[in-house]
Amino acid sequence: MRIDNALAWAVKQLEGGESPSVDAKVILASILGKSQTYLFTWPDKTLDDTEQVQFEAAVAKRKRGEPVAYIIGKRDFWTLSLFTSPDTLIPRPDTEVLVEQVLNWANEHLAHPLSICDLGTGTGAIALALASELPKASVTGVDFQQGAVKLATRNAQANNLINARFVQSDWFSALDGQTFDIIVSNPPYIEETSPYLDEGDVRFEPKTALTSGHDGLDDIKHIIKNAPEYLNKGALLAFEHGFDQGSAVNTLLTDAGFVKVKTVKDFGNNDRVTLGQWR
Incomplete structure (x- = not known):
């Protein structure tokens, strides 16, 4: 043929x-x-x-209906080519907005090499994109799934990024005593009953990486509550979230004592990223 x-x-x-x-x-x-x-x-x-x-x-x-990224085992993200697996979410273009916002903040705070943590790293997409753009930064990616940790480590090696490491951790559980200048996360944020879970590629992705309680905010609330213990003074906390969660996440950060909180839209003009600075 x-x-x-x-x-x-x-x-x-x-x-x-x-x-x-x-x-x-x-x-x-x-x-x-x-x-x-x-x-x-x-x-x-x-x-x-x-x-x-x-x-x-x-x-x-x-x-x-199987996602192309799982069929061929790869997906491009940022400037990187990443191996994919059904153990993790497929990196999506809108997540690049989160990377852009973190980089904008980082480039204004480069008085010293930055320490960065990516919570729920999956393929390592966010962590590795940041590591590639900030070669002097020390980047730690954590994930609850050991398969994700192995995949992210493989992606770091494939892209020759030596300033990123990956560890198994249930959010902050393996990070005792460590603090960071930036904590970033694309956590599960879909409501458990959302009809979106039965559409397109999402049907094949791990539900544990997608859903977070009745309003989709359980994991974001957990991270905001516990993050201050792991943030340096004036550090950044940044999330990707659902298109209709910008106001809620903004309020959660503000109420927790974060300042300079703002919400940024994605390429489809939907609220997608909210970030705030620890006081």
């Missing part, structure tokens, strides 16, 4: 999905170990038998 014929077949198979053409190209490029540009440049190249079988199997998985 030629590349152009393979793509046409896949698009037809995935018809009715969110992005049939994009998904087909990403999957085929991954299987061939080539860029998507190669697919356009050499449309008449023929897949060998193994490649064709792999492609057909991958398209069948996508047709059943």
Whole structure:
């Protein structure tokens, strides 16, 4: 089967999905170990038998709704290429807003090398993006799941980032005695009864990394309550949260004694990130 014929077949198979053409190209490029540009440049190249079988199997998985990031085992985030796993959430573009806001704050407070903690690190996306942009910073990522810790460590090694380390911890449980200039988190924030859990890629992602109580705020409340013990004076606490949680998170931070609290919108103009500075 030629590349152009393979793509046409896949698009037809995935018809009715969110992005049939994009998904087909990403999957085929991954299987061939080539860029998507190669697919356009050499449309008449023929897949060998193994490649064709792999492609057909991958398209069948996508047709059943399985996320492309899990099928090919990778996802781009920031300037990094990250390995993915069903043990963790798939990194999403809106999370880059959180990275941008933390970097903006960090670049105003570079009097000394910063210590950063990423709570619930998953693939390590946030921690590694910050480590790549702040090479003098010391970045610690923690996750309750040992599989996530191993995956994040693998991603650090794959991206040659030596200033990030990952440890297993139930939020702050393994961080006794440590303090940080920045604590950042993309915690679970979806309501347990949300219909969103039955849609799209989310159906395949670990529910423990998605839901947090009846209002989605249980973990954010826990972090805000306990974070001061682990924050240096004037340190930053920053969250990603749901599109309708900006006001609630803003209030929680303010009531807990944080100052300069602000909420920032994502690329879709929805409240997505709230951050505050410890007094």
